[in-house]
Amino acid sequence: MRPALPRDKPLRRVAAVSAALLVLLATACTPKPPGPDPNVPDVHIAAVGDMNPDGNSDPETPSGRNGTLIAKLVEKNEIDAFMGLGDFQYSTAHCDDYVNYWLPVWGGTKPKLYWVSAPNHDWEPGRNEDLAKFMDGQCPGSPEKSAINQERGFIPNGEPYSKDFGNWHFAFLSSALWRYDQEAASAATKWLDKDLGDAQKAGKHLAVVYHEPYFTSDTEGHGRADEQKPWIDVMWKYRVRLTLSGSQHNYERSCPVNNADKCVDDGMTAFQVSTGGIDLRPFTSKPKYIAKRFSDTRGFLRLTLHGDGSFDWEFVPTTGTSTDTGTRSAK
Incomplete structure (x- = not known):
């Protein structure tokens, strides 16, 4: 005859099953933190800066192409x-310059244009301040508004703004603030901190657009914009995925780089x-974080x-043969 089972063993089994059910119920009822949905459609972007030379309205020039x-x-x-x-327009651009030169060769981009002033x-305060007017359709002869102005109305040259594209959040900053108004540049740093923090909490992937680059090789014309380090520190804090800038008159891509x-x-x-x-300008230094660069080809960047x-x-490439293609994984 088999020995009798202890009386409390069935009770232990019931308790174990009940505990497991409670864990399952708690997991099911706990709201998941917001995060990106991989089923959201891809976002397609073109980007470039340093566009139109003095007095150019010819579509067959590199700028025109x-x-x-x-x-x-x-x-x-x-x-x-x-x-x-x-x-956008060299060298000292006013309303007439944008209308007579930039518009004939670049005007077709305005319906989807998101811009920063350089x-x-x-x-430059007191010298040329018409870009903000031109983008808002206020220059005589050009009533068309850029995409962001259609959405937001008038945006002053130095005012930061942000915009979501699918699962991606872009912040737009005018690096001119560091040259002309340190107080406004500091305020933009605080704005960036809050803006990226809110977007991160919403589960967005982060990107930042600004003109003068921080991660760059030197040229005879420009070096690194060291004064922008506070912005870079904020970008690193929230693990910004990519940045877009111009200014150097060439092309560069960094490795994934920290602050x-x-x-x-x-x-x-x-x-x-x-x-x-x-x-275009040749390079005069080569930082270790630069993964790809060239200064012999004009063209623009496409991102998916x-x-x-x-x-x-x-x-x-539109004038020249150099190019750069690649993929960065989600990890």
């Missing part, structure tokens, strides 16, 4: 946004795309941003 091709992408609805990275070709210039898995991929049409945080890039 870039403007024409990007305008066709806008017309065919093949991109969701054109990021204008500053220095020092000093776009904006201490180290290549790290969760760093920022910094694109510097100032190949819109102005004369996926809902899971991964993205693809392709530099489209």
